[in-house]
Amino acid sequence: MANVDEVTTDASPVFSPLYQQIKALLLQSLEQGEWNAGEMIPSEVDLAVRYKVSQGTVRKAIDELTSEKLLVRRQGRGTFVATHQEPVNRFRFLRMQQNENAEFKTYSNVLDVVEAVPPALVRERLQLKENESAVVISRLLSFEDEPAVFEYIWLPKLIFTDVTLEKLVNYKGGLYGWFEAEYNVRMIRAVEHLSAQLANSEVAQKLEIAPNSAVLYIERVSYTYADQPVEVRLGWYSTQHYHYRNELI
Numbered sequence: 001m002a003n004v005d006e007v008t009t010d011a012s013p014v015f016s017p018l019y020q021q022i023k024a025l026l027l028q029s030l031e032q033g034e035w036n037a038g039e040m041i042p043s044e045v046d047l048a049v050r051y052k053v054s055q056g057t058v059r060k061a062i063d064e065l066t067s068e069k070l071l072v073r074r075q076g077r078g079t080f081v082a083t084h085q086e087p088v089n090r091f092r093f094l095r096m097q098q099n100e101n102a103e104f105k106t107y108s109n110v111l112d113v114v115e116a117v118p119p120a121l122v123r124e125r126l127q128l129k130e131n132e133s134a135v136v137i138s139r140l141l142s143f144e145d146e147p148a149v150f151e152y153i154w155l156p157k158l159i160f161t162d163v164t165l166e167k168l169v170n171y172k173g174g175l176y177g178w179f180e181a182e183y184n185v186r187m188i189r190a191v192e193h194l195s196a197q198l199a200n201s202e203v204a205q206k207l208e209i210a211p212n213s214a215v216l217y218i219e220r221v222s223y224t225y226a227d228q229p230v231e232v233r234l235g236w237y238s239t240q241h242y243h244y245r246n247e248l249i
Contacts, residue, residue, distance in 0.1 A: 022051055023061040030070065030081065031225035037083035037180045041071065044079075070188060084176035084187070108175070111138040113165040115157060118232075122154045125221045125232045133157045137168065137175075140206055148242060150206040151235035159183060159230060185230055187222040194218050194244065203236045216244060 016024075026041075035041045044062065048055045062079055065071040072082045118126070118134045128134065134154050141149035153175070155163065160183055171178050179185045197217040204211040215236045222231040237244065 018053060019057045019060040019064075022047075022053060022057055023064055025051060026061060026065060027070075027225065033184065035081050036184060037081050037186050040078045040080050068188075084174055084180055105144055107142045109140045109142065110165060110168040111140060113137050113163055113168060118154050121219075122232045122234075126154065126156055126229050128156060135160050135163045137163070139175075143242060146238075146241065147207045148238050149235050150203055151233050154232040154234075156230060159185060179230075185224055187231065188224060190220050190222040192218050192220045197236065199236065207236065207238045209238055209240070213238075215239065218244075 026047075029035060029041075041047075042050070044055050044058045047058045051058070062071060062073075066073055066079070069082050071079050073079050114136055115133050116136050117123075117131055118128065118136070122128075122134070123130070123132070126134065134157050137153040137155070139151055139153060140147055141151070160179075167182075168175075168178070176187050179187065195217050197215055198212045199207065199209055199215045201211055203215060204213060207215070209215075216239050218233070218235045218237060220231075220233040220235070221229050222233070224230050
């Protein structure tokens with residue numbers, strides 16, 4: 001790693017600023033599990049000594065990782081690896097709001113857990129081999145006492161080796177928090193595809209709506225470090241009293 005006093009004059013496309021190089025090294029440590037979710041990372045001073053750069057360079061790298069919600073600063077305590085165990089992150093990827101913009105409580109009801117060979121679309125998203133098994137969780141989310149989201153959650157069997165209905169029913173936190181605690185897998189970003197559908201009989205029954213009612217269908221692929229896909233969600237959202245909201249910046 002270049003010393004802080006060194007100046008790089010390489011203008012080739014592969015050149016990156018020094019703080020970006022430090023960011024890449026921090027990401028590498030996160031990927032390798034040097035610091036797990038919820039743990040404090042070394043101080044900026046210690047990291048500056050470790051990488052032989054200025055504290056300001058380290059701070060800029062950490063600033064980017066905090067803006068990407070991979071790290072979180074806690075005043076007077078230090079910088080920690082972000083975790084889905086924190087209440088603020090429990091439903092980080094859920095973008096539904098009540099039409100009146102009122103706050104509501106979300107309840108999760110895991111219906112079943114089975115092992116199955118996924119359909120082609122899911123297999124491709126998870127980069128699985130043909131006929132490779134996956135774990136599929138069926139779940140119903142309710143907002144207050146109203147069924148709102150019915151979904152199938154597909155997970156690679158090689159990573160999530162022993163998921164059972166009993167374990168999930170007995171766990172009181174969010175699914176992503178459980179993935180962190182049980183399998184040390186942290187979902188750091190997700191890509192969603194949205195479309196409109198008509199509810200089939202299964203979806204209508206679960207959401208307690210009339211068959212062929214319009215619903216929002218969302219296919220989500222979630223990734224952990226190194227852009228590895230580790231989850232596919234296929235979800236049907238009732239929009240009778242709720243809407244999907246996403247802020248674009």
